[in-house]
Amino acid sequence: MWINALAQRATGLPMPALGRRTARRIAIWFSLFLVCLAAIVSLHLTQGMAGQLRDITQAYFVRDTARELGNALSQAEASQRGYMLTADAQFLEPYHAAAASVDSLVTSLLGLTADDPAQAARVESITSDIAGKMSEMAHTIDLVTANRTEDAQTLTETGMGARLMSEVRRTLDTFIAEENEKLTQRNQAINQSRIWLVGTIIAALAAAVCLAYALMARTQKQVNAMTQRHRGLIYQNEALEAEVAERTRAIEEARAHAERERQRVEALLQDSSHRIGNSLATVSSLLALQLMRTRSEEVRTALEAARMRVHAIASAHRRLRLGDDLDTASADEFLSAVLEDISTTQAEAGRIEIEGRIESIEVSARDATTLGILVAEFVTNALKHGYPEGRPGRVQVELFRDEAGVPTLRVSDDGVGLSEVQGEGLGTVIIRQLSSQFGGTPLYSRGTDGGVSVVVALPELTKSPPTTVRSALE
Structure with missing residues (x-):
């Protein structure tokens, strides 16, 4: 339906308003579905790529550990032979260093291949050979140190150590080759995931563009309608502001008048209290004059008490x-x-x-x-x-x-x-x-x-x- 609606719009044919509205809604929902689907797929692919990258890192680490193990065995063998031929103690230091690293590398390799039964079995199959080779080299070193060089050469000429070393090297080469094959396969898987991820992102962008266009068109119509309403509101707001300003002026005038009246009443009250106090003070002064003219002690006491009370009332009013x-x-x-x-x-x-x-x-x-x-x-x-x-x-x-x-x-x-x-x-x-x-x-x-x-x-x-x-x- 929405495809037909888009076709009608492209050809310029008139389309009913209901049909345009329905087509717009379908296009918006379809675009939203594409965006959500692309987001989910992208998240799934990203998580898968993260797991593949971890596997690749693990494979690289396993391969490098196997190579280091082979190199350590070769270093130990070369140092052992150099010491056996020359009896020079300077060959012992690299031998002991290589021998010490062999054990740690074997343990590390067993831990790294614990999740891969085939590789773990292959590593376990050569551990006894490695132990035998290391024992043979250590025995040779001990014979040379004890000045039994001929016994050491006889032990070497039996070929047992060479066979063990050859078996270990062949097993490590096979191990490294399998890890290289795994790396190749995982790199191909990552490339494939990358292609799918790019395609998903492109699809999401296309859907987002369609959604943005539909929303922009709808928003534009809403903005036009809001503009019209805004203009009407502006006219109403101007009228309201004029009315509010007029009423505000009237309120301010009434408030100013009330404030003036309050101040006038306050001044009258203060003046009345002050006048009452002055009048009472005058009465107090008259009583004092009468007190000065009176000879009777009883009358003087009564007048003095009356004067003090009148003065207190006058003071309370004035203050x-x-x-x-x-x-x-x-x-x-x-x-x-x-x-x-x-x-x-x-x-x-x-x-x-x-x-x-x-x-x-x-x-x-x-x-x-x-x-x-x-x-x-x-x-x-x-x-x-x-x-x-x-x-x-x-x-x-x-x-x-x-x-x-x-x-x-x-x-x-x-x-x-x-x-x-x-x-x-x-x-x-x-x-x-x-x-x-x-x-x-x-x-x-x-x-x-x-x-x-x-x-x-x-x-x-x-x-x-x-x-x-x-x-x-x-």
Whole structure:
């Protein structure tokens, strides 16, 4: 069928599309079959040639070993006769070397012919002759060495050694001739395999050319169809790119507008916090003025406590810096600032050192203010009750996560001790209320330096709903 189709194409006659498609498929499959068949045959021929080459190498090695054996026997015989005629010791060295190589060559030849029973039998048939000849030559050497030259000549004239040597040579010549015949036959077989291999390769190349032509024609049609589709896709892609570019511009404009709004809101929040802090600082200053004009010690104490608390709230608001989400702040930033403000505003600044070890814990903005007030109350109480009569010291504030991951606040001092902070004053009430807002209770104990250490676990610090300081104090 495919031959008729090719004939129709060659004559230019119209051919149905179905017939052309069928002929192309048959040609492709037939070409693939030829290529696979040629590959299999080539592989088989290559393996056969490899085996034949191994056989040829083996035959060459067997033949050369047989020749070396004959040469060694001849060398030993010539050296033995030279020593017998001249009694010159210089003939002994080549004799012994040849005699030593004879045994190894016989053993090697037996091993090489183990796979060929006929040749192995032929080698075994002459081993006794070789042994007899070597024994006869060794006996002759011994007689000459013992100055019994006449006995040695008499032994040689018997002709026994010559007959043995002649039999060995005839057998080795026959052996070598058979190996040469094997080499000739194997070389002819290799030449025949080479001819078949070349023919197979030519057939494979012809089939590959036909297959390549068929595939190229088919590929060309597919490429033309793909080109048409590609052009259509280009037009669609250009339209999509224009639409995407337009939407991208709109998204970028919306994003820029949102970013500007975010920055504006952030600026407003920061400004509001700063204004609140300034207003509270003003209240703190007014309380300080009123403190200066008051003569009652009780009123002065109350005003000083109120001023310190207002100042702590003002400091927390002014030092509060919100994150990118405008709803959280980092505890280490604003608490460090609050402690710095308390340190600089305390009476006789520098007398009591305030040290902070605050981990970077994210808290909500409103909880941050409450946490700042709680820390300020602890520090203020330590400054107020722990260091009377101008006593110097150090207050340490730590905020960290315990082994269970719960935020924990610890304030410790080296002041006069626990008895100075007991009672139900306003500071104690404020501390208890603010701690309960975060789900904790202050635990007082004597510090390692003899002062007071208070620890408050704050499990609700990072997840508590926003509450006002005023509600906490009510």
